[in-house]
Amino acid sequence: MRAVVLDGPGPVEALRVRTVPVPEARPGWVRVKVAAFGLNRSEYHLRTGQASNPVFPIIPGIEAVGTVDAAPGGEYEPGQQVAAMMGGMGRAFDGGYAEYTVVPASAVVPVRTDLDWATLGALPEMLQTAHGSLHTGLAIQPGQTILVRGGTSSVGVAAAVLAKHAGLTVLATTRDPGRLAALREHGVDHPVLDTGSIAEEVRRIVPGGVDAALELVGANTLPDTLRATAVRGTVCFTGMLSDNWVIPDFYPMAVIPNGVRLTAYSGESSDLPAEAFQRYVDLVAAGELPVRVHRVYALDEIAEAHRVMANGEAIGKLVVRVH
16 A cells, blocks of 8 residues: 655655555454545644654554444444544554554544545544534533634634534634634634734723633743633633743743633544534535635645645645545
């Protein structure tokens, strides 16, 4: 089979398409014939040497969609549509950047849809992260206000759309004035230009601060996001688009305003129940849940896709179509 192999951290050219043996599935694992996969910041961190405990050489990719090719344990039927995500994919063992991938059965989520593979390929990890951040990290409720910091990222777009669908008033940020209109097109009520300090602007729009805030940019903007949040409001730290992971000399009383709650979210496939994933996929298919696919690439274009991701040029999801 053809697969993208990464021998170790390096530039985008380090992602090389090679011919490798088709992996064998053992009981408890499922071999998936990959139709498409989405790109994620996690894979950028792997390529640039920022990932923890990677195994090299490795086939990257923390998600994929396709059909079951083999399931020795009988968990799934051959030909069944599935999504695979997390569970060690692309870090502890070979992931989804390939024509076939073998993953634990626990990392597989069944799905039934007539969506094209590229659109379906954009959904698993994006929806898992957005769903978990909103419902586990923030416990959102209809009628609340929410700030999505990092609103043009794939997870940011998904979180804004899901929050809007759940009955919240949505504020979302971008550093690019030219992308404010794109946020409006996805239903964001109040696009906000991120100058690095937005708390005052957010509180101008929502006096008293927002009820919930999703931090996708990183530790460098987290203190400002906390200042934009209301007393008894919650901030969920989920993403590090800026590659800033920690606050130096963190002193909680100086960073967290009185009465503001700070949580975090990093999840697994089990955090997105099959029925929730199916519901979201059905809403996408019905046109009720907009999904932004920035561009679909071929496997041989993986280096260019990573370059676009690294430079922050995409609005929404980058997808590679395989079979």
